Amino acid sequence: MSSPSPAPSGMLEHRPALRAGILLSPPLLNGPAVVHLVKDPRSGASFEIGPKEYFLVSRLDGSRSLAEIGEAYGEAFGRRLGEGNWKQLLGLLGSRRLLAGGPDPGPAAGPGPQRTGTLLKGTLRLVADADATTARLHAFLRPVLRPVVLGLLLLVCLAVEGVLAASAGRLLGDLWWLLGRPVPLVAVASLLWLSTAVHEFAHGVAARHVGGTVGEIGLRWRLPVAIMYCTVDNYRYLRRRRDQLAVAGAGAFANLLFLLPFFAWWTALPPGDATGRVLGALLLLGSAQALVNLVPLPPLDGYTILGHALRVTRLAPAGSAYLRLRLRDRSAAAAYPARARRIYLGYVIGSAVLVLLLAGAAVTAVLLAIGRAGP
Template identity: 80%
Template sequence: MTGLLEHRPALRPDILLSPPLLDGPATVHLVKDPVSGASFEIGPKEHFLVSRLDGSRSLAEIGAEYGRAFGRRLGEGNWQQLLALLGSRRLLAGGPPPPAPAPPGPPLTGGLLRGTLRLVADADATTARLHRALRPLLHPAVLALLLLGCLAMEAVLAASFGELAASLWWLLRQPVPLLAVATLMWLSTALHEFAHGVAARHVGGTVGEIGLRWRLPVAIMYCTVDNYRFLDRRRHQLAVAAAGAFANLLFLVPFCLWWAALPPDDDATRRTLGALLLLGSVQALVNLIPLPPLDGYTMLGHGLRVTRLAPASSGYLRLRMRDRTAAAAYPPHARRLYLGYGIGSAVLVLLLAAVLTGAVWYAATA
């Protein structure tokens, strides 16, 4: 046993460990092998041990730290079990090499009505090139100025809501301008996805895939960020999630300047731009609502350090109605969070339905 405790094992340096995440009544950490893509969950005690396997500390030293933190010593069997698990998953430095990643599937999957088309062979390299080109714009001072500009634009548009709503009602009866606005909105959606990827690269994330996904008659771009859950800083996770809506607002700025510069008697162009500005603003702001699968929901999960927020809240509320004793076993902060989100999301859905009904009535009678 002494020989085992003197051993100084180390995780492979590329292994990813997530911050603590609330998952139902439990707190978990995610462990991911970026080579194979395999991931699994561990508890706080296991994370305490795994995160200290850096090759500089012996198992005896880590065990002493564990004893001080949790009030119990680890036996030889505990260490053997943990090291066997890590070894079988090829996560230890100096052990067998990790399995080669599975080759990418065919770029085109699915059929005519629904499917996916991968557009680039190396999404991470493509996003890295975009990031290098856009890096001057990603300085915090520049981003702050751009954000202020977007907020000023939204204030102006909010003050002109009546005109914009009337423009949208007009647009719905004009096929040619409607097609032009729909095309621009689709382009804004594509920029939204690329913005997630560029933001991920900027804060140390990686991008797994860029492609086109369709469920006819709808076809949209997508950008998959692989390791946002493993970013150390919460603000970096929030930035990646918010980048898409920010890009949608930036896309509208030149059109807003054009709209503002037009005289009131330039009827068709001003109305077309007004409708675009209203639809684009709704697209960006709706994405910030904390309901799945929107970006605002992802941001809330990052901010609260919780995974599967909506299903976990639903599960807790069902359990609370069925068995209050079992629900009381949840930690106090989990009970508050899940109850608050369950009630808040229901109220939010009702408010959104009321706002949408009011907006339709206002546009129809304006």
Template identity: 55%
Template sequence: MTLAPGELGAYRPALRPGLLLGPARLRGPATVHRIKDPGSGSSFEIGVKECFLLARMDGLRSLDDLGEEYGRQFGRRLGEQNWQQLLGLLGSRGLLAGAPGGAPESPAPAGLPVHRPRLEGTPLKGTWRLVSDAQASSGRLYRALRPVLRPAVQLPLLALVVAMELLLGLHLGELGRGAWWLAQRPALLLGALVLLWLSITLHELAHAVAAQAYGTGVAEIGLHWRVPMAFMYCTVEDYPYLRSRVQQVVISGAGALMNLVFLLPFCAWWAALPPGGDARRALSGLLLLGSAQALVNLVPLPPLDGYAMLSNALGLAGYATETRRYLGLRLSRGPEARTRLAAYSRRAHLVYGLYGLATALLCAAVAAALLLTAGRLILH
């Protein structure tokens, strides 16, 4: 978009309706915001200054007004060339209302594009989209479950699952023996695996319901298969654009909480049985496998839910990737690396340094546990 110099100051830009503008996130040394066009699905990151301007492009403020606000905030005014570049970028991406050649004024309906096939892949590996409109289907599920999604219900459930895991931790030896006993009985083991598969299905639906509770979209619900395994999946794409980090964390962690809630009746049954019986052994194995499934998913490593929870809680983008980049700079001794490190804030040094250290310790602990287990198996 190009305007004559005399028209530039009076122009009142407005972003197209429906665009999503995310909150501030730290990416390396920079603070960024992500903007997305739901109609096309395209998104890109902008800096704090660009976000300041875009958030105020409401069709009421002129560029002169925006320039004054920008000057008060950042201590400098933008020149005509800066404005032309910014408006040209927004216009070329179809993000300005009335921009020629842009995307449609109204965003596309929630869900997947109609041209995408429901079944993709080969008999060995593929995807089956189970519902044509994931947003509508998850919305119906949310409305049905709304009475039990209130804090008065969810907080006691959270307390119960914490108490359950503490109780199971006190009986870890019994659970381990039960899992070994279960592994030697294929029919019972198959039943336990079917229950865990059902837990995974509920895990994915829990993400969708949590997303609906906070008003963000559910793009896809379907089935992934890679022979011999098949798992449900749910794609919630737009929750990082929510302004509340708490809501983002809840959506990220809803699946793991569902896994643990699923185990509550089995834990009550297990606790009511006397030690030594076959039923208690089978339940011990199920509880150990189910708890491991849920708790491992909370480990803050990609692509696990725990990683998304930590990234959302801290307001970080590309946490693992940026940590690797940061550690690479720390290990480098060249002047360029020192210059680039100087651009990192104190907070950035802290979050990337601690995550790198914690990841290294976690990997070392897992490696030590595997070596110890292998050694015991060889000796016995």
């Protein structure tokens, strides 16, 4: 007969719990390692832990004793935990004030200064409570946020982009025509700026719709450029991948929706009409604004979407680091997991090819516009 398991010590009978609201991310590839992010929303502080630590931390819910969690850990990883291991982990969590019943973490941090930076470069917070403001906007838009409605709107946007693609030559000519007319050019630029504001609010509304929170809404400038921004605090901690993708892609979708009334107006005008030419240029630039944002290069939304889809953090810098290591020491690079090697090498090569294609497309578009505007 096997001897019975020793009774758990007093410490192992404890049932500690994380403080309510502590965020844990899904697994993320970071270089050669898989990590989870832990964040305290009250302080904004976050740090990384490995899969084994996540296994333990994610089970600290007050319903299971340390002995029970340790037994499950032993079955999963083939190693039992002693009191010393628990003291080290709980000491770390306690020092960061992440445990329920521990020292008072203090009041939630208020918003930062309303304005930071200088006249040439800085930010301006525009809303005192960005999350509450976005919640009101989300409540107003909730009827159109049903999947069937969004699906129909997406099909309409794709159909519109198909029509515009078929009229690309005409639209390029309209753009070249517009560049020589300052007054309508300013009007188009103002509408495109408004579209960027809609883009940012769409990120916030999408975050609220899937359980995210919005930390700040404001204006960021680096003269002569000034754009709106909307900071989603916890999108990386959303459990479902599709929710993360929805938040990241909402901005470009909103840009396409913004163009729909102008497209209807444009189709009602005859070719060559001056207003129609202004609208044609707007539709071309607005479509480019939306679609370029989906390109998977930092800091564009497409890069964020790809990172969420692959569950990778710091994709571009980690890919560059892997390539440098591979060129310098192939044996060291071979120590990366196979999935990491495929992702990083594929991204580095793919992004280089993409940059060349985009540059070629831009040159071709300019030449076509010049040729169409010529005698």
